[in-house]
Amino acid sequence: MGLALVWQTVINGWVTSFSYAVLAVGLALIFGVARLANFAWGEFLMVGAYTVWMVYTIGGYPFAVAVLVAMVVVGGMGAITELSIFRRLRGNIAATFMAATGLIYILQVFTGQMWGLGRTKPVLPPIPGSLEILGASVGWQRFVIIPAGIAMIGGLWFFLHRFKMGRALRATSQDAEAAALQGINPNRMALIAMGIASAFAGVAGALLSPIYSVTPYMGTRVILMVFIIVVFGGVGSIEGALLASIILGFLYAVITTLLDSTIATIISALIMAAVLAFRPQGLLGREKA
């Protein structure tokens, strides 16, 4: 392929990587801290996108306001589900997973029946036009996920390493029992992790809503890749999730350019299976995953 196409693929790779990274990092955080396999993650994203549709397209408020509202709504939803459902199932990963699948049904059906199936909800890109970087063109709305992702993940990293509460979160993730012995309340940590991660999912859904078609089932499209990334990177490892997002995001972009996106997903799944067969804890995971 020509040099222009290579460059275009590189840009696409970064965009794909960061859209996955924001979701994967949040998921890895809640798995590490709360031992919670939230399979309804794609539906959290969907709720974020629907919030933007309602606030921005229907309500006519500025896009930035819509993103903030989506962050609060989905963050709040994460906190509520943690308090009402997941807290009571802590320690049984299969049960949390099952409850999350129940949540998938509830969220999909509720959204579909309230606001209708069929046509996708239109969300116009707030910044029209596209950006030209050395001959490659990328829509502004797609590009914006890169700085937003860097800001969010950078902010999370800073919070986890420089704040007392962030350190407490990491301690719980490393060894919940030892952390509890130091006076760190595991339930409180799980609530905070769930709130932050869900807010991430809300923002991701908001930023991606003009690019993806907004339907009640948009979550299932994204979720497979995000889960593959989390497992590939090492369950519960935030650094691993980030690394895996970049590796698989680029791979996905390259294969999508050369062949198509279905084959890209299949190959990602096979790579994950092959890696896990030899390294069950994933790229950067700890011994027991």
Add this chain to the structure above:
Amino acid sequence: MRKHNLSRPHAGLVVLIAFSCVVPFFLSTYYCGVATELLIFIILALSFRLILTTGGWNLAHYVVMGCGAYFSAIMVRDFGWPFWATLPVAGLVTALVGLVLSYPLARMREFAYLIGSYAMGEAIRLSWNRLEYPFGGPGGITDIPRPSPWSIPGLPTIDFRQAIPYYFLVLGVMLVSLFIMYRIDRSRLGDTFKSIYSQDVLAESVGISIVGYKRLAFVIGSFFAGICGVLLGHYHGAIDPAVFALGPLIILLAWLAVGGITTFTGPIIGTVFFVLLAEALRPLGAWRPLVYGCVLIGVLLFMPYGLEGLPAMVAPRVKRLRRRIRRE
């Protein structure tokens, strides 16, 4: 070793089998179809439990079942195989698929197992979607014929295109499958499987090869899933990749979570419960999955052992209530 109370459970079993032999004659064609599907789903739920006894919630199970359905449909369409030949061969082929999948899966645990199995299932399913030949792409395969009729001299021809004969065909396959799976569950092998689920470190220390037995359970479970796929494919007459997607998979998980998984009867109870619930909720239309989700979460929160644990949960309360009544 284990002692069976021979008379009581067997009497109940005979009544149940007699009931299921009589019941289709009193049902409309539609409900006979529902009953046929129910029997297939019972095999599916129990084959899922067989894998689960070694500790893995295998999210590829629905797709593995689809492998059986696709194999049989393709053999019948392109090679003119009869149904009676594809039924066992499809089981063996899906067992082989299971063997391949079990290599990476047997080493994964918990979260990785869930997602690993889901991702590999999706990889297979997406390839059906992608390949126009032989899988028919998103449209799938249509016009899968019912089994050819049996004509036994002296008796009327048994035409499996009709609802009742196909029901009995499925019932027969189900009884044989359940008998085999029940024997496995009660055998030394079944005990070994369960020891891996409950005490994997201990099991390994007494010389049980965890990976080997997990793989064995996976292969046996996949075999029966393949059989279910053949029965379902030839029953509906058409299959496509969406049939084996996430939605129905969640229902399969719900059967087991709601019914309970510690006993052999738990998944059967759960499956029957959900199929009856689905029929009862038919007026709700598209809202139905929302109710399933609520039922599933409710059971997980308030009945951690599922419906099968209900008697044990209720019994002490009833006893307490009875004592209080006696006192007053």
